[in-house]
Amino acid sequence: xxxxxxxxxxxxxxxxxxxxxxxxxxxxxxxxxxxxxxxxxxxxxxxxxxxxxxxxxxxxxxxxxxxxxxxxxxxxxxxxxxxxxxxxxxxxxxxxxxxxxxxxxxxxxxxxxxxxxxxxxxxxxxxxxxxxxxxxxxxxxxxxxxxxxxxxxxxxxxxxxxxxxxxxxxxxxxxxxxxxxxxxxxxxxxx
Amino acid sequence: xxxxxxxxxxxxxxxxxxxxxxxxxxxxxxxxxxxxxxxxxxxxxxxxxxxxxxxxxxxxxxxxxxxxxxxxxxxxxxxxxxxxxxxxxxxxxxxxxxxxxxxxxxxxxxxxxxxxxxxxxxxxxxxxxxxxxxxxxxxxxxxxxxxxxxxxxxxxxxxxxxxxxxxxxxxxxxxxxxxxxxxxxxxxxxxxxxxxxxxxxxxxxxxxxxxxxxxxxxxxxxxxxxxxxxxxxxxxxxxxxxxxxxxxxxxxxxxxxxxxxxxxxxxxxxxxxxxxxxxxxxxxxxxxxxxxxxxxxxxxxxxxxxxxxxxxxxxxxxxxxxxxxxxxxxxxxxxxxxxxxxxxxxxxxxxxxxxxxxxxxxxxxxxxxxxxxxxxxxxxxxxxxxxxxxxxxxxxxxxxxxxxxxxxxxxxxxxxxxxxxxxxxxxxxxxxxxxxxxxxxxxxxxxxxxxxxxxxxxxxxxxxxxxxxxxxxxxxxxxxxxxxxxxxxxxxxxxxxxxxxxx
Numbered sequence: 306x307x308x309x310x311x312x313x314x315x316x317x318x319x320x321x322x323x324x325x326x327x328x329x330x331x332x333x334x335x336x337x338x339x340x341x342x343x344x345x346x347x348x349x350x351x352x353x354x355x356x357x358x359x360x361x362x363x364x365x366x367x368x369x370x371x372x373x374x375x376x377x378x379x380x381x382x383x384x385x386x387x388x389x390x391x392x393x394x395x396x397x398x399x400x401x402x403x404x405x406x407x408x409x410x411x412x413x414x415x416x417x418x419x420x421x422x423x424x425x426x427x428x429x430x431x432x433x434x435x436x437x438x439x440x441x442x443x444x445x446x447x448x449x450x451x452x453x454x455x456x457x458x459x460x461x462x463x464x465x466x467x468x469x470x471x472x473x474x475x476x477x478x479x480x481x482x483x484x485x486x487x488x489x490x491x492x493x494x495x496x
Numbered sequence: 497x498x499x500x501x502x503x504x505x506x507x508x509x510x511x512x513x514x515x516x517x518x519x520x521x522x523x524x525x526x527x528x529x530x531x532x533x534x535x536x537x538x539x540x541x542x543x544x545x546x547x548x549x550x551x552x553x554x555x556x557x558x559x560x561x562x563x564x565x566x567x568x569x570x571x572x573x574x575x576x577x578x579x580x581x582x583x584x585x586x587x588x589x590x591x592x593x594x595x596x597x598x599x600x601x602x603x604x605x606x607x608x609x610x611x612x613x614x615x616x617x618x619x620x621x622x623x624x625x626x627x628x629x630x631x632x633x634x635x636x637x638x639x640x641x642x643x644x645x646x647x648x649x650x651x652x653x654x655x656x657x658x659x660x661x662x663x664x665x666x667x668x669x670x671x672x673x674x675x676x677x678x679x680x681x682x683x684x685x686x687x688x689x690x691x692x693x694x695x696x697x698x699x700x701x702x703x704x705x706x707x708x709x710x711x712x713x714x715x716x717x718x719x720x721x722x723x724x725x726x727x728x729x730x731x732x733x734x735x736x737x738x739x740x741x742x743x744x745x746x747x748x749x750x751x752x753x754x755x756x757x758x759x760x761x762x763x764x765x766x767x768x769x770x771x772x773x774x775x776x777x778x779x780x781x782x783x784x785x786x787x788x789x790x791x792x793x794x795x796x797x798x799x800x801x802x803x804x805x806x807x808x809x810x811x812x813x814x815x816x817x818x819x820x821x822x823x824x825x826x827x828x829x830x831x832x833x834x835x836x837x838x839x840x841x842x843x844x845x846x847x848x849x850x851x852x853x854x855x856x857x858x859x860x861x862x863x864x865x866x867x868x869x870x871x872x873x874x875x876x877x878x879x880x881x882x883x884x885x886x887x888x889x890x891x892x893x894x895x896x897x898x899x900x901x902x903x904x905x906x907x908x909x910x911x912x913x914x915x916x917x918x919x920x921x922x923x924x925x926x927x928x929x930x931x932x933x934x935x936x937x938x939x940x941x942x943x944x945x946x947x948x949x950x951x952x953x954x955x956x957x958x959x960x961x962x963x964x965x966x967x968x969x970x971x972x973x974x975x976x977x978x979x980x981x982x983x984x985x986x987x988x989x990x991x992x993x994x995x996x997x998x999x
Contacts, residue, residue, distance in 0.1 A: 411947065415971045426512060433519060441522065448512070449526035457537045464512050469539050478543060481572075482533040 325352065326365040329373040334365055335380065341387045346436035371431045378424070379431055382417055382440055389413075410443060418447045513541075520545055529555065529564050552580050554587040557594060558616055561999050570594060577602045587612035592620045597629040604631035604659075611637040614998075617649070618642040618671065626652050632659040640667040640998055641686075643706065649686045657694040665700040665995045672705025672731040682734075688713040692720040699723055699749075700995040705731040711739035718746040726752035726992040730779070733757065737764030744773045752992050756781040756804070762789035770796040777802040777990055781832070786810045791818045800824055802990060804832040806859065812838035816847055825850070830857030830986045834885070841865050845874060852877025856916075857986035859885040861923050868901050875909040882916050882948075885984050887923030889955065900930045903959060904938045911942040919951040921984035926957025935959070939966045953977045953984050 323339035325348065343349040351366060368376070410418075418425055429444035452460065461468055470478065512520070524532055524545060529552070536546035545551075557564055557573065568576065573594050577585070585607040590599065595615050603610055610633045617623075632655070639660060643649070668686060685708070698721045703709050709732040718724070718739065724747040729735055737760035744750065751774045760780070766789045776799050787810040794800070795818065805811045811833060819825045828851060833839060844860065852858075855878060860866055871886060878884065887901070901924050910917060922929075942949070943966065952967070954960040956978040964976040987993055 409950075409972050409974065412944075412970050412972065423511065426515065429519065430515070445519075445523045446526045448523050452523070452527065452535065453531055457534060460535070460538050466513050466539055466542075474540075475537075478537055482536055 328365045328367050329371050329376045330369055331373045333373045333376075335376065337380070337383075338387070341380075341383045344383050344387060344437060346438075348435065368435070370434050372427070375424075375427050375431050378417075378428060379435070379437070379440070382414075382428075383437070385413065385417075386439070410446060414443050415447075418443060422448065422451065517545060521548060521550060524548075524551055533564075547580055549580055549582050549584040553584045554612075555581060555585065556589040556614075558589045558591045558614070561589070568594075570596060570598065574598055574602050578606045582606055583609055585610050589614035589616065591616050592618075596624050597626055600629060600633070601631045603633050607633065608635070611635060612640075613638070614640040614642070616642040617644045617647055618669075620644045620647045623647055623649075623652060626655050629655040632656045634659045634662065636660060636663050638665040638667070638995070639663045640669065642669045642998075643671060643685055645671045645683065645685070645707075647685060648683065650690075653686060653691065657691075660694055662697060663695050664697050665702075666695060666698055667702040667704070667996075667998055668706055669702070669704050669998055670706035670709070670731070672707060672733075682707045684708040689716045692716050696720060697723060700726040700992055702728040702996050702998070703732055704728060704998070707732070708734065710734040711736060715739040715742055718743040722747060723749060725749050726754075726777075726995065728752075728754040728996055729758055730754055730756040731758070733759055735759055736761050737767075740764050741768045744768045744770070744775070749774065751775055752777040752802075752990065754779040754804075754996075755783060758783060760785070762786045762810075765789050766792050768793075771798065773797070774799075776800055776827075777992075779804040780808060781805065782807040784808075784810075787812050787815055787838075790815045794819050794824055795822055797824065799827050801827055802830045802857075802986070803828060804859075804986065805836065806832050806834035806862075808836060809838055811836045813840055813843045816843050820847060820850060826854075829855060830883070830989045831855065832857070832859035832885075832986050833863075834859045835862030837863055839863065841870055845870065848874045848877050852881075853879050856880055857883040857989045859883075859984075859986055861885045861921070862888055864888050867899055868905055871906050872909050875906070876913045878914055880916055881914050883919045883984065883986050883989060884910070884914070884917060885921040885923070885986075887921075887955075888928075889923040889925065889979060901928050902930045904931055904935050907935075907938045907942050911938070911945045915945065916948060917946045918948050919953075919984050919988070920946075920949065921951075921953040921979070923953075923955060923979055925955045926959060929955070929957070929959050931959050931962070935962060936966060939963050943967060943970060943972065950975060951977065951982070951984060953979055953982045955979050 324336045325339055325342040326334055326336050327342070327348070328334045339352075343352065348366060355364075371379070418428075425444050425447055429441055429448070432438075432441040432444060455463065460466065468475075512523075524535065527535070532546045532551060536543045555564075557568065570593065577599070581588070583606070585603075586609055588603070588607075588610065590613075595617065603613075613633060613636050629652075636659075641649070688709070689712075701717065701721070701724060706729075709729060714727075714729070714735065717727075727743070727747075727750060735755070735758040737758070740760070741764070753775050754777075756779050760783050762785050765780075765783075765785055770793050775797060778797075778800060781804045785808055790805075790808075790810050791814060794815065816839060819828075825847065833844075844863075844866065848855075848858075852874060858878065858881060866886065875884075886906075903922065903924070906922065910920060939962070952963065952975050954963060954976065960976070960978055967973070967976050987996075990996070
């Protein structure tokens, strides 16, 4: 599946400032602008611990849980958002909750995440590992939007999940949730 | 040999079922409760996650207001409070069926972190018996009671007075909207004079549409609530303002005063010592205040940031001129002058030319002579604008707008000049709006440039459909709405907007 947002990561933008080196699970080394790298709270934390006095040094941060193919994608996202986002003030908890339900995923990010669900999940895990909250949130929301449109049966089928309820339990749970069910999801099965 | 779903991951790759619980909870956090309930039926693991009380910290059990579809039976509700909500519960909305002593006992005992409680009595036919009520959540910050016309609340209120000392934000929502044509008797269903002594910590009061509320009640409130910062008495038609002077004297912290469609009289409005007050947000929409009274009062208010005076005939060119002369206009960040049709285009243009660059919110809808040329010349001043409302709606005046509105020019102007725009409403009806085959291009520009736009409201018609489908193709779905079911206001710019919101 091709992605709108995949592009080479080796291009170096002539921009003054610190370069940060990181390596992926496979050991491939990437050089990032400081601004881009610091969008990951984990990298930011490590850099702050190390102190930033020796910019020219050759140390490489190992990101042992991120595969190269996923890291390339995340890099595309980070570069785009480093260039387009303004520093956002952290939101109050209530605003955060409202935003969760009301705000739509921006066009660029929708295209970026228009990939196999498995890839979305991997990006989500990597974003969690690197502590990039915004990207993790976008992935979660995208998956949540997929779940919204599926019936229970479709979800089990889609993920190969076994129904481990006994018939009694199933009846019980149906009763328990009966009062909060409305009509089944909008898109029915298309088989 | 089931056909493979395109979204189905191959076994080697990550699959949702293998994700850590923490991550799955994040995903479920983006779903509504009724969807979470459905997912509980997938398997045991999903049930356990769906019932995790971290997902149930804010629960609405009022189906009419986006809550769960049907209210659970009381026994189930009591069980839910104990087993599913527990200590995580912060906010709950209860319909009349669940306003019982038993439910309150459970909330008081099992939910120590509950701070926000909504009690909806509006559909009540009669009140449950509260003789046994001896426990009630005691750490509430916000208490919202939706009143009914005919239910006397005192029996209930007497029981909870001892528990509501901590409340900072009190909302009593009246029944103004359900008003019937015939004049009926208005009952004082809550005794404000008794209530006031039990809520000394109030910062925010919202008495929206409480029909029985009058100046005596406001006087009583002001005697005991010295910390009051925000008072909303919109649609309390019995209020005339005799208590306004006392209110401003006693409640020195009051900064936000919303009096839309009250019966306030000019002389009482003028009587208050505005020069000593801290009021910086004021709403007198649809109040009958004279031009002279406005010039006097606005001459004495020191720092007005947010001002609504829509439908006030007294707000004319002289008033606008006086606030520009006095310098008061310099502090304004949002102003609503809709349907103030004693204002001319010339004066409004001068005002926007001088102060447009500081405005975050502007409502000039309902003024028939503000047409395309006015807006294409004024919008470039509105560099910071977040909320903008223009156009005349369905109100057919005798002086029918002769010129047609070419909406493309306005859309383009907003797209180019207003990068911060969040809410835009254009009210002209389809007969007045003109657009062309090039319109799509302008809508594209707006969509791309105005990335913060979250609400775009248009009159229902061909142009609306065009814009709606344009945004939908770009997967920005819930943004474009019609004026039929959505009306934009500058209220979101109020610092107390969150506290005042209900339903």
